[in-house]
Amino acid sequence: MKPMVEIKGVSKRYGKTTALSEINLTIDEGQFFALVGPSGSGKTTLLHILGGFVEPSSGQVRIAGQDVSYLPPARRPTTSMFQDYALFPHMSVGSNVGFGLLMRKVPKPERVDRVAKALDMVGLSDMSTRRVHQLSGGQQQRVALARALVVAPKVLLLDEPLGALDLNLRRQMQQELLHIQKKVGTTFVHVTHDQEEAMSIADVIAVMNNGHLEDIGPPARVYMKPKTLFSATFMGESNMFEGKVIQRTGEHIEVETVFGRLQVSGAAEPGATVHLSIRPEQIKAEAGGMRQLVALGKLKVEEVSFFGTHRRCQGRHATSNHPLILRLPQNQPAAAGEEIAIAVQRDDIVLLAQ
Amino acid sequence: MMRRAFKNIPAVVYVALVYLFIFMPVAVLVLFSFQDSLLPIPPFQGPSLRWYQAVFSDFRIMGALGNSLMVAVVSSALSCLLGFLAAYGLARYTIRGSGVVQWLMVAPLSVSYLIIGMGLLITFKTMGIPKSLIAVIIGHVVINLPLAFAIIYSQMGEHQANLERAARDLGAAEWQVLVLITLPLLWPALLASFFLSFTLSWDEFIIALLVSRFDVTLPVEIWSLLRSGLNPKTNAVGSLVFIVSIILVFVTEFLVFGRRKSQ
Numbered sequence: 001m002k003p004m005v006e007i008k009g010v011s012k013r014y015g016k017t018t019a020l021s022e023i024n025l026t027i028d029e030g031q032f033f034a035l036v037g038p039s040g041s042g043k044t045t046l047l048h049i050l051g052g053f054v055e056p057s058s059g060q061v062r063i064a065g066q067d068v069s070y071l072p073p074a075r076r077p078t079t080s081m082f083q084d085y086a087l088f089p090h091m092s093v094g095s096n097v098g099f100g101l102l103m104r105k106v107p108k109p110e111r112v113d114r115v116a117k118a119l120d121m122v123g124l125s126d127m128s129t130r131r132v133h134q135l136s137g138g139q140q141q142r143v144a145l146a147r148a149l150v151v152a153p154k155v156l157l158l159d160e161p162l163g164a165l166d167l168n169l170r171r172q173m174q175q176e177l178l179h180i181q182k183k184v185g186t187t188f189v190h191v192t193h194d195q196e197e198a199m200s201i202a203d204v205i206a207v208m209n210n211g212h213l214e215d216i217g218p219p220a221r222v223y224m225k226p227k228t229l230f231s232a233t234f235m236g237e238s239n240m241f242e243g244k245v246i247q248r249t250g251e252h253i254e255v256e257t258v259f260g261r262l263q264v265s266g267a268a269e270p271g272a273t274v275h276l277s278i279r280p281e282q283i284k285a286e287a288g289g290m291r292q293l294v295a296l297g298k299l300k301v302e303e304v305s306f307f308g309t310h311r312r313c314q315g316r317h318a319t320s321n322h323p324l325i326l327r328l329p330q331n332q333p334a335a336a337g338e339e340i341a342i343a344v345q346r347d348d349i350v351l352l353a354q
Numbered sequence: 355m356m357r358r359a360f361k362n363i364p365a366v367v368y369v370a371l372v373y374l375f376i377f378m379p380v381a382v383l384v385l386f387s388f389q390d391s392l393l394p395i396p397p398f399q400g401p402s403l404r405w406y407q408a409v410f411s412d413f414r415i416m417g418a419l420g421n422s423l424m425v426a427v428v429s430s431a432l433s434c435l436l437g438f439l440a441a442y443g444l445a446r447y448t449i450r451g452s453g454v455v456q457w458l459m460v461a462p463l464s465v466s467y468l469i470i471g472m473g474l475l476i477t478f479k480t481m482g483i484p485k486s487l488i489a490v491i492i493g494h495v496v497i498n499l500p501l502a503f504a505i506i507y508s509q510m511g512e513h514q515a516n517l518e519r520a521a522r523d524l525g526a527a528e529w530q531v532l533v534l535i536t537l538p539l540l541w542p543a544l545l546a547s548f549f550l551s552f553t554l555s556w557d558e559f560i561i562a563l564l565v566s567r568f569d570v571t572l573p574v575e576i577w578s579l580l581r582s583g584l585n586p587k588t589n590a591v592g593s594l595v596f597i598v599s600i601i602l603v604f605v606t607e608f609l610v611f612g613r614r615k616s617q
Contacts, residue, residue: 053519073523084513086520090538099534100524151524 001028004187010059034202042211077154085144087132094128100151118150158190232277258320259296266351275352282348283326293343387589405590418575429494430551437502445510471561485567493561498551509543549606
């Protein structure tokens with residue numbers, strides 16, 4: 001795949017504070033790319049640099065091979081879908097959608113045709129003459145999407161566009177966004193603080209924190225094998241613990257932890273202290289039977305809550321008292337005070353970078 | 355129901371008295387402009403339009419009326435233009451010391467017209483600018499610019515900045531953003547400040563008196579008429595001034611608030 005967006009050593013400083021430090025990343029053509037991170041992590045600043053609303057303090061941004069680092073928004077092959085939609089209240093829905101085409105001096109017959117197609121794509125074909133304030137929040141959202149896509153941008157930038165919607169509508173719009181993205185094939189760069197949203201729609205996720213990239217990769221990899229401590233905590237619940245590296249054998253290291261000696265894939269120097277994580281759903285509550293499992297000892301259950309698809313069980317390791325979270329199947333009730341033998345597959349113990 | 359109506363009686367009387375106090379002088383002025391005798395004092399005789407006829411055939415009053423219209427239109431347009439430019443700059447760009455600039459922009463609102471007029475008189479004299487209608491226009495821009503700025507600035511918030519950003523993102527050049535987005539959205543605020551400036555300029559007296567000489571505005575002309583004693587003709591001119599002001603208020607109401615209601 002061809003790289004569509006290349007960000008090379010981009011930094012942004014506001015006075016003495018650094019909003020972004022030395023960001024390097026590549027987004028491929030046709031990718032649905034999600035930038036996630038807590039507020040203040042720099043994800044929105046990075047999106048604004050892509051859109052041309054903020055100039056980088058240093059570094060280079062290339063879109064479709066062209067250096068756009070200092071080009072104004074109007075001259076970039078990007079359009080945006082804003083958090084507050086930013087629909088023009090003094091224009092009809094049709095004029096809103098046609099605005100970008102008008103600016104590009106597309107002749108009227110073609111403009112009318114393309115606006116109709118764009119409205120049709122978002123399921124609002126009969127709303128062209130409506131005023132913006134007559135539409136519901138979800139409909140305004142679709143108009144904003146149609147307005148941004150009708151000019152056939154190379155990259156569509158989405159600035160937390162689903163933030164204002166209620167949960168159900170939000171899930172529905174996520175699916176629709178995904179569907180439309182696959183249909184038009186445009187590269188999407190989507191900013192969100194909702195890691196579930198990012199995982200469910202993106203091809204590639206970049207986790208940001210404090211102005212730098214923590215982790216970047218496909219959702220399954222970022223979730224199951226997070227690279228850093230931050231990435232592991234931000235992308236859902238996880239059990240964290242420390243260990244001391246005893247020895248290194250080829251691809252593996254042996255680590256002394258509160259759960260005993262564990263074999264972990266990865267590399268670290270003997271004697272070093274490392275951080276490890278295990279996702280709650282990877283801890284198995286029945287140690288017997290499966291050979292390849294690594295026994296972790298016993299868990300003393302403190303609290304169990306039913307979540308529909310699973311039971312979330314919180315407790316402490318019986319011998320070390322280290323706190324642990326795990327997910328039990330729906331059909332396996334557990335009571336507080338009970339002790340359960342726990343185990344994990346070796347591959348599910350993840351070595352984290354600081 | 356009855357009891358509540360009774361309870362309201364003192365309030366209704368009070369409100370009636372307040373409005374009587376406010377509108378009585380104007381009502382008397384308008385009433386005696388239709389007086390058929392030589393003095394605008396009771397008893398009322400008439401009605402007659404003879405004093406209006408006298409006003410319309412008086413070339414000095416008609417000249418002053420024309421001057422007033424010209425001064426009001428030009429000074430209001432200038433105030434809106436300059437107020438818009440200042441508001442746009444201060445709302446859209448981060449400038450060092452913009453707080454101070456803003457404060458200085460609206461500070462003249464708290465200075466009395468007499469002080470502004472005297473200041474202008476001294477300034478014009480040292481600069482060699484003669485007393486004239488142009489001087490009056492400058493004076494009225496001085497008093498109306500702060501108002502126009504404050505009204506327009508208040509309408510240029512974050513939301514409108516986002517809309518302008520969206521237009522740029524869709525490929526609009528700066529002038530297109532201004533013409534297609536900023537101005538249409540600011541239309542009510544621009545009209546409101548224009549008509550408010552017009553009304554204030556239309557019956558402004560002190561500054562106009564101090565900095566004009568041969569060509570004068572209507573309030574100054576009325577003042578010189580009053581110096582030669584009471585006369586129903588002055589009532590007729592005053593009524594005309596009042597009617598123009600009322601029409602302006604209604605036009606503003608209709609254009610600005612009527613539009614907003616229908617949207």
